[in-house]
Amino acid sequence: MLGTFTTSLIFLGLILATVTYLTVTRPDVTEPDEAAHAEHATGYPRKERVALAGFGLLAVATTGLLL
Numbered sequence: 349m350l351g352t353f354t355t356s357l358i359f360l361g362l363i364l365a366t367v368t369y370l371t372v373t374r375p376d377v378t379e380p381d382e383a384a385h386a387e388h389a390t391g392y393p394r395k396e397r398v399a400l401a402g403f404g405l406l407a408v409a410t411t412g413l414l415l
Contacts (some may be wrong), residue, residue, distance in 0.1 A: 350358075361393060
């Protein structure tokens with residue numbers, strides 16, 4: 349319906365809007381003092397294994413769908 353070119357332009361615009369928003373608002377930037385006092389993110393090894401297994405399953409499912 350829209351075509352490859354139009355779809356690509358829409359996605360390009362959305363990506364540029366996201367990058368611009370993150371650059372201006374900087375919500376993903378941690379101040380050096382905060383980083384030194386923040387708790388270590390890997391405090392839950394079981395949670396990490398479950399998340400990793402989920403990502404692995406998602407990768408296998410995606411590969412299966414693409415084939």
